[in-house]
Amino acid sequence: MAGFENEVVVITGAGGGIGRAVAQRFARKKAIVIAADLDKARAVHTVESIEAFGGFATPYAVDVADGVAMESFAEDIHTEFGTPRVLVNNAGYVTAGPFLEHTLEDWERLLGVNVWGLIYGCTHFGRQMVESGRGGRIINVTSVAAFTPIPLSTAYCASRAAAHMLTEGLRLEFAGTGVGVTAVCPAPVHTGIYEDGDTDPGNIARTIVRAAARNPAVVSTPIEARALYLATRVSPGGARLAARVLRPDRLTGLRTRVPRPSVLTRIDDYLARKLEGPDRR
Numbered sequence: 001m002a003g004f005e006n007e008v009v010v011i012t013g014a015g016g017g018i019g020r021a022v023a024q025r026f027a028r029k030k031a032i033v034i035a036a037d038l039d040k041a042r043a044v045h046t047v048e049s050i051e052a053f054g055g056f057a058t059p060y061a062v063d064v065a066d067g068v069a070m071e072s073f074a075e076d077i078h079t080e081f082g083t084p085r086v087l088v089n090n091a092g093y094v095t096a097g098p099f100l101e102h103t104l105e106d107w108e109r110l111l112g113v114n115v116w117g118l119i120y121g122c123t124h125f126g127r128q129m130v131e132s133g134r135g136g137r138i139i140n141v142t143s144v145a146a147f148t149p150i151p152l153s154t155a156y157c158a159s160r161a162a163a164h165m166l167t168e169g170l171r172l173e174f175a176g177t178g179v180g181v182t183a184v185c186p187a188p189v190h191t192g193i194y195e196d197g198d199t200d201p202g203n204i205a206r207t208i209v210r211a212a213a214r215n216p217a218v219v220s221t222p223i224e225a226r227a228l229y230l231a232t233r234v235s236p237g238g239a240r241l242a243a244r245v246l247r248p249d250r251l252t253g254l255r256t257r258v259p260r261p262s263v264l265t266r267i268d269d270y271l272a273r274k275l276e277g278p279d280r281r
Helices: 017-029 040-051 067-081 104-132 154-174 199-213 223-236 238-244 248-252 261-278
Strands: 008-011 033-036 056-061 084-089 136-141 179-184 218-221
Touching: 008 067, 017 033, 017 040, 017 056, 017 084, 017 199, 017 238, 033 040, 033 067, 040 056, 056 067, 067 104, 084 199, 104 136, 104 154, 104 179, 136 154, 136 199, 154 179, 179 199, 199 218, 199 261
Parallel strands: 008 033, 008 084, 033 056, 084 136, 136 179, 179 218
Antiparallel strands: none
């Protein structure tokens, strides 16, 4: 995909964190941004931040876990703006704590947002993209938790693993339609979800926009996540052993312990090439 000027880009969970940063970055690429969030006021705040630098965006309030609401949302977008060129399924929900202390309501909300939210988005907007004949991009934001167990996060990891496999399968099904499907798997991000997360949402946003242009299958970011994903492919047993002592601050603190940023950058670029592969237009 050459560029995003005047292309419609739908982003869920756009009221803050990664979603807001993604909306702002696509807007700077002159896209027509649809900033959707459960909280309308937060979506409006994102739109105002975009309009401040001359970008174009429209706020929407939608609960991605509500199938009827998502179908109506997709229909409204299609009627007013046409078929989106890019869908970023970014809305997410997290719980933490012992498995046996999770309630049925915890599971329903977790799976509703992290799994059904992606299913609804991919179904309604994916159908529009396929039927349009123009193709498009679906970016599902999951987590390193999709392939690495995190202590006291069994439920969250399970929901992200389901979302990841949904993405992998959908990529195969949509092959040949012009619709690319990518899983973006960030390390814990400083958005309020993880107190120890220190990954910057702006860096994740840059990765997502690049993924929409290149169409890789899986993008783990930043370097900690790339290395962890590579480790799970090389030695699943070793990765599971490491996960027993894993803490979010250990996962996200690597950059602060490397004395030469230039070395870290070269390593990260190498891992990105290995994991993302060549451009796929």
